[in-house]
Amino acid sequence: MAARQLAALGLDVVVLEAHESVGGRTRSAQVAGVTVDLGGTFVGPTQDRVIALAAALGCRTHPTWVQGKSVVRWHGSRRRYSGTIPRVPVTTLLNTERVRLLFDRAANRLGADGMGRSEQDEISLGTWLTRVRAGQGATALLAAVARTTWGCEPDEVSLLHALRYVKGCGGINRMLDTEGGAQQDHFAAGAQEMSLRMAAELNVYTACPVRSVRHTAGEDVVLETPHGDLVARAVVVAVPPAMRNRIVFDPPLPSGYQALSQRWPQGALTKAYAVYEKPFWRDDNLSGQTLSDDGPVFITLDASPEDASRGALLGFIGGDYARRFDALPQAERRLQVLQCFAELFGPAALQPLGYIDQRWASEPWIGGGPTAHPGPGALTGYGRWMAEPVGRIHWAGTETADVWSGFMDGAVRSGERAATEVAAHLAVRTTDDEMAANA
Amino acid sequence: MTWSTESTCETTATAQAVWDRWTTASSWSEDDASCQWATLEEPLKVGSKGKVRTTGPAQNFTFTEVVPLKKMTFTISLPLAVLAFPHTLGAGSSPSTVRVTHGIVITGPLAPVFGFLVGRKLARELPRVVRLVTEHAVLAEA
Known part of the structure; x- marks a missing residue:
């Protein structure tokens, strides 16, 4: 998405895709x-x-x-139901709705920057479910949510991350509902068609993983690939945070960025x-x-x-x-x-x-899905490095989005944001270069 | 009086791999979350004894049926009831699969009571146990 937007501005853009085809987590x-x-x-x-x-x-x-009708299989028995409320025991339903309201309320209270109280990042979603006495049934339902949403168990994801994520989707119901x-x-x-159509308009190299990024302040960036080096004025890295560590940055990224990659598992x-x-x-x-x-x-x-x-x-x-x-x-x-x-x-x-x-x-170049599940401490400790550029290195990918993070919409938004950053960065540089030339 | 339930799944594991899983008591805790440990005190045959600990104190069990690669059953004595765990291996829907069935049978005057108190909880976990047994059997052969 960033490449498409930058190419539309008349910039010379090259897309280097590690996999045999474009699309990332759409295939x-x-x-x-x-x-x-x-x-x-x-x-x-x-x-x-x-x-x-x-x-x-x-x-x-x-x-x-x-x-x-939908079907719910619960405690070994199979039942049909109409609408969106599964036929599970009434106590489980009431408790689940109570937990959902508590969760949505906490999500809505997050600040405009999506951050909440630091203690919300000190515990996992699983610990929070225990604290609010979610009970066995509600916990089982919310475990299904965690497995689908983050690909993890409730104990593996920070409560604050979960709140922030759901808020970015507009609430639990908006995130989970079909209609x-x-x-x-x-x-x-198929969803990959979007990437294929964009790629047809761009200069794309597939099966071309970037092994290293050499970046020196004030100089162009050099990307090492199996097919040779590429020199660029700026680069947008659009890989899952955990995969950033697969690329050798020379000089190494500041420690916060490395810690982020270690603590943002897919x-x-x-x-x-x-x-x-x-x-x-x-x-x-x-x-x-x-x-x-x-x-x-x-x-x-x-x-x-x-x-x-x-x-x-x-x-x-x-x-x-x-x-x-x-x-x-x-x-x-x-x-x-x-x-x-x-x-x-x-x-x-x-x-x-x-x-x-x-x-x-x-998947060797993706490392998991549908998205990342940072555990307790990761968001408040290292979240600030998620999308913050390092010189001419900019970051995209659905995890860097504030809205619909983890979804295709978040990926598109992140690409648009990164393109805007790069365009602004290059415009400033161009102005500086012109001023230097005129001096 | 009898209370019973069972769970069946089909798997690509061989009968030998499933049988090995069944008859290695030390691995039961990997397949059944409610089992803390289990030991078999003598070579497997009808009448062999062992101990298993779930919740509460360890209990003695006795093998009452052993037909290699076909079926095995062990029982635990309860007050006025006997808790039996029959395991059977059968042909699957294709030559490359086998059907694995784990059952729970409670007999005796207090069977309905123990069915309510113990059987329901065990029954809830039974599909998961059968699946884990077959998964571990498959992986052992991989």
């Missing part, structure tokens, strides 16, 4: 003739920047299928798709949306094409479930996912036309 694949999104998938209300980008690029979205929420729509041709989230002859669950008046208190698949959605020419179920596997699941051979992973789908939708789920899963924690 689309074909399974039995169906386009599926292995990474970022959905967009929803208030995600204005990604929606605007998609519109500008001609990437069409369609609503996520929500008609029919009216972040899962409302998805891309007809989560573990795996997405699995099974594609069927048709969306058979719809015949049973099921929406394809499920929630489970046991894994490995604990949330599912209907990801079928708009014309329902095939059926596609998407399952999420996150946190500890993903860490175990990811270690298994492909045949066992497939079997586990299909058995989960069968428990939720019946034995027809055991016979897909195709299957695929994407283990983001195994």
Whole structure:
């Protein structure tokens, strides 16, 4: 996104992508003739920047299928329910709603800079759930939220980070809902199409990881790649914070930046798709949306094409479930996912036309997904270095966004912000150079 | 009176790998979060005894059924009830898979009481235990 914006200003921009294809944590694949999104998938209300980008690029979205009843598997039993409130025990529901209100209230009280009280960064989300007496049921529900949102268990993410993150999404409901929420729509041709279309207009080198960045104050930046060195007036680094340490900076970055990389680990989230002859669950008046208190698949959605020419179920596997699941051979992973789908939708789920899963924690240049889960102390200690430029080195990537961080919208916003920084930086330099030349 | 439940899953692990997992008592705590430790005091056969600690004091268990690569059952005596854990291995839906079933059977006059007090909690964890057994069996062969 930063490259597109800077190229539009007439600057000479080169994109160096470590992976074989562009898109970062958006990646689309074909399974039995169906386009599926292995990474970022959905967009929803208030995600204005990604929606605007998609519109500008001609990437069409369609609503996520929500008609029919949802299923909850709770304490071993399977129940159908209508609307957004799962059929779990009333005490669990009341307690969960109480915890949600407490959480949203604390998030809304954060300052304009998204920062709160330092003690909120001293504890994990899991500790906070214990302190507010969330109980077993509400804790299980919120653990599912943590696994999907950050790819971690509640004990692994700072409360303050969680509050800040949710505030940037406009609240828990906006973040989790399908209709009216972040899962409302998805891309007809896959979310990666946006990056592919942008790349077609840019000078892009794929499979070209930057090994080192040599930066000296007042001089151009030298990027070392397997294909040779590249000299640039400024650089935008758009990798997850934990991956910044994979690049050798010469001279080394100030210690705060190094500490940030060490303390901003990527989560573990795996997405699995099974594609069927048709969306058979719809015949049973099921929406394809499920929630489970046991894994490995604990949330599912209907990801079928708009014309329902095939059926596609998407399952999420996150946190500890993903860490175990990811270690298994492909045949066992497939079997586990299909058995989960069968428990939720019946034995027809055991016979897909195709299957695929994407283990983001195994991606060498990304290191995990969907985003990072800084633990207690990381945000107040090192968060200030997240997006602060170091000379001519600027930072982008969804983790650097204040709004919809962790989502595609946050990635787009971060690119726009970094482009603005670079343009301003280069304009100042150009003015300085001209003044020096005229002196 | 009898109270019972079971959980089944299919896996690509071999029957041998699952059997090894079942019959290595020292690994039970890795598969079952409620188990602190378990030991088998003599070679595995019908009548072999061991000890297992979950919550509360350690309990004695006895193998009542041992058919290598097919099934095994061990039991724990309770007041006016017997708690049995039958394990069975069967053919899967394809030649490369096996079906693994763990059960809980409580018999005796107080079976309904222990089913309510103990069985429900064990039943809730049963699918997770079966899955962990099969995952560890798969990984042992990888």
